[in-house]
Amino acid sequence: MLSKLKRLINNMNLIRIRFWIQLISFVLFVYGGYFAIYLGSKLPIFACPYNGKSAGACFLIPLQHQLSMPVQILLGGAGIAVIFGILTFLFWFIFLNKAWCGYVCPFGTFQDWLTLLRKQIGIRYSTYTQHQFEKLSKIKYILLAIVILVPLLIGVGALGGEWSAAFCQICPARIISPTFGGDFSQWSIDFSTKTSMVLTAIGMIFAGLFFIGSFVKKRFFCFFCPMSALHYIFSKFSFVQLRKDGSKCTRCGDCYAVCDMQIKDIADDVISTEILRDDCILCLKCVAACPEDDALHFDILKLRAFSSTKQGFEKRMGIAKPKGDADDKHTRA
Amino acid sequence: MTSIQEHKQEHKIETPNEKQNRHKAMEALKVLNTLKEGFKTPPKAMEYFYDLFENVYCNHTALHHDKVKVGTMCIQIPSEIIYALDGVPIRLCNGFYTDDEIGSDFLPQKACPLVKASVGHLASKNLTDKPDMIYSPTTCDQKTKAGSIIEGFGYDVVDVDFPRTKESEISREFFRRSIREFSVDLSQKMGKKLTKKNLRSSISKIGYAQSLYHQISEFRKNKIVPILGNDMFLVTNAFFFDKIDNWIEAAEVLVKELEQRVKDEVHAAGKVSPRIVYTGSPPIFPNYKIPLIIEDSDAIIVADETCSSNRMFNDRVAVDEWFVNDMLDSLADKYLKACTCPVFSKNDDRIRRIIELVRSHNADGVIYQAFAGCTVYELEQRSVLEAMEREGISILYIESDYSPSQHGQLSTRVEAFVESLKIKNRNKR
Numbered sequence: 001m002l003s004k005l006k007r008l009i010n011n012m013n014l015i016r017i018r019f020w021i022q023l024i025s026f027v028l029f030v031y032g033g034y035f036a037i038y039l040g041s042k043l044p045i046f047a048c049p050y051n052g053k054s055a056g057a058c059f060l061i062p063l064q065h066q067l068s069m070p071v072q073i074l075l076g077g078a079g080i081a082v083i084f085g086i087l088t089f090l091f092w093f094i095f096l097n098k099a100w101c102g103y104v105c106p107f108g109t110f111q112d113w114l115t116l117l118r119k120q121i122g123i124r125y126s127t128y129t130q131h132q133f134e135k136l137s138k139i140k141y142i143l144l145a146i147v148i149l150v151p152l153l154i155g156v157g158a159l160g161g162e163w164s165a166a167f168c169q170i171c172p173a174r175i176i177s178p179t180f181g182g183d184f185s186q187w188s189i190d191f192s193t194k195t196s197m198v199l200t201a202i203g204m205i206f207a208g209l210f211f212i213g214s215f216v217k218k219r220f221f222c223f224f225c226p227m228s229a230l231h232y233i234f235s236k237f238s239f240v241q242l243r244k245d246g247s248k249c250t251r252c253g254d255c256y257a258v259c260d261m262q263i264k265d266i267a268d269d270v271i272s273t274e275i276l277r278d279d280c281i282l283c284l285k286c287v288a289a290c291p292e293d294d295a296l297h298f299d300i301l302k303l304r305a306f307s308s309t310k311q312g313f314e315k316r317m318g319i320a321k322p323k324g325d326a327d328d329k330h331t332r333a
Numbered sequence: 334m335t336s337i338q339e340h341k342q343e344h345k346i347e348t349p350n351e352k353q354n355r356h357k358a359m360e361a362l363k364v365l366n367t368l369k370e371g372f373k374t375p376p377k378a379m380e381y382f383y384d385l386f387e388n389v390y391c392n393h394t395a396l397h398h399d400k401v402k403v404g405t406m407c408i409q410i411p412s413e414i415i416y417a418l419d420g421v422p423i424r425l426c427n428g429f430y431t432d433d434e435i436g437s438d439f440l441p442q443k444a445c446p447l448v449k450a451s452v453g454h455l456a457s458k459n460l461t462d463k464p465d466m467i468y469s470p471t472t473c474d475q476k477t478k479a480g481s482i483i484e485g486f487g488y489d490v491v492d493v494d495f496p497r498t499k500e501s502e503i504s505r506e507f508f509r510r511s512i513r514e515f516s517v518d519l520s521q522k523m524g525k526k527l528t529k530k531n532l533r534s535s536i537s538k539i540g541y542a543q544s545l546y547h548q549i550s551e552f553r554k555n556k557i558v559p560i561l562g563n564d565m566f567l568v569t570n571a572f573f574f575d576k577i578d579n580w581i582e583a584a585e586v587l588v589k590e591l592e593q594r595v596k597d598e599v600h601a602a603g604k605v606s607p608r609i610v611y612t613g614s615p616p617i618f619p620n621y622k623i624p625l626i627i628e629d630s631d632a633i634i635v636a637d638e639t640c641s642s643n644r645m646f647n648d649r650v651a652v653d654e655w656f657v658n659d660m661l662d663s664l665a666d667k668y669l670k671a672c673t674c675p676v677f678s679k680n681d682d683r684i685r686r687i688i689e690l691v692r693s694h695n696a697d698g699v700i701y702q703a704f705a706g707c708t709v710y711e712l713e714q715r716s717v718l719e720a721m722e723r724e725g726i727s728i729l730y731i732e733s734d735y736s737p738s739q740h741g742q743l744s745t746r747v748e749a750f751v752e753s754l755k756i757k758n759r760n761k762r
Contacts, residue, residue: 124656125654130502170528228729250648253505253665254649255651257651257653258651258653291649291651310544313649321535322538322578
């Protein structure tokens with residue numbers, strides 16, 4: 001019975017299942033407000049509170065607000081609030097690890113839909129070279145530094161109030177997310193101060209880039225996402241892990257070929273058993289595309305929840321007995 | 334009675350081609366007869382393969398008169414692309430001593446017998462299924478040069494650039510471009526376009542053939558091994574030239590029969606026969622010299638790490654978005670990244686694969702054969718031996734060629750190795 005269930009899971013059509021989970025999560029996090037759902041403001045995803053109907057909010061917002069408090073307050077009682085915030089964030093994060101990105105984040109899902117649209121039109125995706133990839137992949141840490149350092153500088157008085165929530169001002173999610181709720185008001189530049197003008201203008205440029213980038217490149221924004229960088233710091237604490245058995249890996253590169261985030265290690269590293277990398281969105285496409293039994297697996301508390309199998313691979317890749325046409329029969333006779 | 338009839342017949346001088354064919358038929362029959370009669374009952378499904386090899390190599394029956402035949406010098410030319418364009422891939426690797434001798438005129442004495450035999454075969458121009466064009470991936474030095482020698486015989490030979498480092502991203506990009514160019518060239522020559530539909534269906538077809546190979550390999554992991562390694566080499570070698578649909582059908586029948594044999598507990602060898610993983614220079618029909626000695630010495634080959642079998646079938650193609658270029662890239666990756674050929678600068682993957690095969694197939698030892706002159710396997714021998722020693726895996730290294738001589742000396746060494754494995758097993762128990 002258990003082995004039957006296991007086979008059923010390992011043979012599942014991941015793409016279809018993921019599509020539905022993403023759709024449901026998208027509706028929940030973009031329109032959840034209509035159903036009076038609110039999951040707090042410490043979520044590990046880009047569920048933007050600028051969209052009034054969101055069912056929860058991105059942790060980066062309270063984080064920036066809390067860190068920008070004057071130093072004396074921050075080092076006093078408010079520090080507890082910061083720690084409590086991080087713990088709440090961690091509480092959410094522990095269940096899904098980076099799968100928040102691959103399955104729940106509405107901003108990630110929206111990128112997958114742009115990819116879907118491109119596929120329908122019949123345009124091939126583009127990729128970065130390994131060199132570009134290594135450089136671009138570091139940008140998210142710079143953005144994370146903005147998320148953390150700018151508020152601290154406000155707190156010590158080095159920066160003015162117009163820098164408040166600086167990252168949000170440049171974040172494309174702030175501009176695009178409310179649009180799904182019918183609110184176009186974020187599509188503008190804030191001229192109140194010079195700083196705001198520059199920051200919101202950058203935000204507009206990023207939003208534009210987001211559309212173009214995500215159309216030609218799979219999960220374009222996720223390479224730069226500071227939330228993804230923050231995730232990575234805590235990813236080891238999660239109940240769920242992506243693991244690899246290097247002895248079973250042939251380094252065929254199938255997992256790398258399907259990886260939206262172009263993570264080379266997933267194919268080439270045969271030493272690490274913990275194969276989750278900072279760019280990973282835990283979409284599990286690699287596990288689905290691996291043709292070796294148990295070489296890659298998604299574990300929940302060390303139990304293999306979803307493993308790569310030969311059978312599952314064949315099913316998902318549409319490998320089936322060829323139907324011999326009449327012509328073949330003729331030549332055979 | 335017969336001698337009188339022979340006298341009556343007009344005395345006919347044998348042409349060189351006839352002589353070549355007669356000698357090759359003798360070589361082929363010797364191996365086929367040994368396989369049919371020298372071992373415990375082979376699976377009935379093997380009849381198809383015995384007949385196929387007899388028809389092609391003894392009776393010179395052409396299989397593909399109605400199709401464009403695309404010759405390939407090495408396994409790195411994706412058959413998926415050739416089939417998608419309605420051609421037939423013919424792997425030109427050759428295992429005949431007769432052809433090896435012909436080839437000796439064109440290559441240095443110390444060259445690899447496989448390359449010499451392939452060149453000799455094409456030099457004789459005596460081919461049952463003559464390739465209409467040849468693609469030569471620049472894998473090892475000898476294969477690379479062989480391509481240009483063959484061109485001198487009047488064949489249309491196109492080099493397909495193959496990198497000799499596989500870890501780097503540059504190599505990956507390089508081979509992806511190389512495969513794209515190959516597909517453009519072939520599609521122009523065939524006057525047919527590579528489409529999403531025909532490429533996808535041929536990937537699926539080869540994938541299915543591979544899945545049959547994987548199923549057979551699973552049986553070989555059992556305690557009771559239902560098929561000999563030599564028979565398995567015959568099955569995989571047939572993929573070099575057979576009609577793919579026929580091969581698939583025959584392999585399906587074989588899988589069913591092996592399933593039954595496992596249930597009926599029919600062991601292809603003896604119960605205590607040591608289990609061997611075979612690696613090194615590829616056994617190409619009819620040069621089953623070493624594999625036959627191994628299985629004659631009461632051991633059984635349960636797995637192999639050679640390009641004529643395991644390496645050709647093991648790795649699969651995964652595609653994310655089924656566009657032609659995406660499929661081509663994935664194909665290129667399969668034929669480069671997963672390849673465990675010793676031509677590459679570094680080759681830990683090959684060692685890892687051998688160890689994994691020993692573990693998964695519960696093997697007792699490894700036999701590593703290198704053709705004298707097959708430089709890359711000779712060069713890599715040391716590192717593999719060291720790695721096996723580290724892992725505590727018994728290994729025997731043998732150098733051989735295509736000549737029918739040295740049989741006594743080789744079999745003594747193999748028998749001694751097999752015997753030592755048996756003693757080890759006995760002591761363990």
